[in-house]
Amino acid sequence: xxxxxxxxxxxxxxxxxxxxxxxxxxxxxxxxxxxxxxxxxxxxxxxxxxxxxxxxxxxxxxxxxxxxxxxxxxxxxxxxxxxxxxxxxxxxxxxxxxxxxxxxxxxxxxxxxxxxxxxxxxxxxxxxxxxxxxxxxxxxxxxxxxxxxxxxxxxxxxxxxxxxxxxxxxxxxxxxxxxxxxxxxxxxxxxxxxxxxxxxxxxxxxx
Amino acid sequence: xxxxxxxxxxxxxxxxxxxxxxxxxxxxxxxxxxxxxxxxxxxxxxxxxxxxxxxxxxxxxxxxxxxxxxxxxxxxxxxxxxxxxxxxxxxxxxxxxxxxxxxxxxxxxx
Numbered sequence: 001x002x003x004x005x006x007x008x009x010x011x012x013x014x015x016x017x018x019x020x021x022x023x024x025x026x027x028x029x030x031x032x033x034x035x036x037x038x039x040x041x042x043x044x045x046x047x048x049x050x051x052x053x054x055x056x057x058x059x060x061x062x063x064x065x066x067x068x069x070x071x072x073x074x075x076x077x078x079x080x081x082x083x084x085x086x087x088x089x090x091x092x093x094x095x096x097x098x099x100x101x102x103x104x105x106x107x108x109x110x111x112x113x114x115x116x117x118x119x120x121x122x123x124x125x126x127x128x129x130x131x132x133x134x135x136x137x138x139x140x141x142x143x144x145x146x147x148x149x150x151x152x153x154x155x156x157x158x159x160x161x162x163x164x165x166x167x168x169x170x171x172x173x174x175x176x177x178x179x180x181x182x183x184x185x186x187x188x189x190x191x192x193x194x195x196x197x198x199x200x201x202x203x204x205x206x207x
Numbered sequence: 208x209x210x211x212x213x214x215x216x217x218x219x220x221x222x223x224x225x226x227x228x229x230x231x232x233x234x235x236x237x238x239x240x241x242x243x244x245x246x247x248x249x250x251x252x253x254x255x256x257x258x259x260x261x262x263x264x265x266x267x268x269x270x271x272x273x274x275x276x277x278x279x280x281x282x283x284x285x286x287x288x289x290x291x292x293x294x295x296x297x298x299x300x301x302x303x304x305x306x307x308x309x310x311x312x313x314x315x316x317x
Binding site for chain 2: 024025026027028034038041045048052053055056057059063066071074075078079082083085086088089090092093094097186187190191193194197198200201202204205206207
């Protein structure tokens with residue numbers, strides 16, 4: 001990872017507002033994580049394609065479906081994931097400034113937001129079931145379950161990666177000058193957030 | 208050569224990257240709550256669809272540029288990520304405008 005370390009060896013950190021600006025034209029994290037991210041984005045793109053195809057062929061299901069879902073659960077999940085991404089970005093900048101303890105606190109916030117997301121989603125599935133909504137109710141709900149459960153799994157293992165980053169930070173593995181692995185995990189987490197930015201309006205808002 | 212900056216870029220100039228993240232978070236929260244309000248109250252229309260499409264694009268760009276920090280990163284990676292958030296809103300609008308045409312185009316048997 002290459003950075004322009006304003007607040008590093010040449011400019012020792014002396015105050016909390018010291019900055020480290022990532023160098024231009026760099027690859028955040030490493031090349032391998034971007035292969036993974038683009039593979040995941042392509043996988044979800046296929047799911048979005050299926051959603052659009054199903055929507056034009058069965059418009060009545062896709063007109064009524066969003067009205068039957070629990071919008072509050074969808075909104076809470078969106079707020080939680082966006083906030084988790086914000087926490088990760090704050091943690092990333094804290095590491096660059098040399099504040100590892102602060103970064104760890106931000107990442108625990110991310111883990112809390114991820115657990116909140118998982119609990120809300122589990123509750124939402126149970127709520128759906130009580131309303132008589134199942135995977136095979138109609139094509140809208142088949143797409144809904146396929147897309148959201150797939151995303152649910154990504155949040156679960158992405159949360160595991162964040163826990164790994166916390167452990168590495170605690171072990172002193174990441175520093176202001178060397179934090180490639182953490183940046184790769186951060187990029188992956190933001191990808192999970194980006195996918196939900198699309199899923200939320202497609203399933204809960206658009207009719 | 209004179210450089211041109213967008214209005215948000217000019218407004219954010221002088222603020223630290225750490226501070227800018229706070230503004231981005233507030234913007235994302237506001238856009239999400241506006242979408243939620245739409246989901247609960249508005250009937251489907253072109254205006255609603257356009258709003259949703261623009262919101263997806265804006266939120267995506269904010270996360271890609273500011274949280275993922277791709278603003279000054281590798282141009283190819285940034286281009287591909289941003290392209291996703293131009294194409295998807297476009298498809299949202301096309302599906303709203305031409306559903307029958309697209310259904311006809313994607314029929315397995317004619």
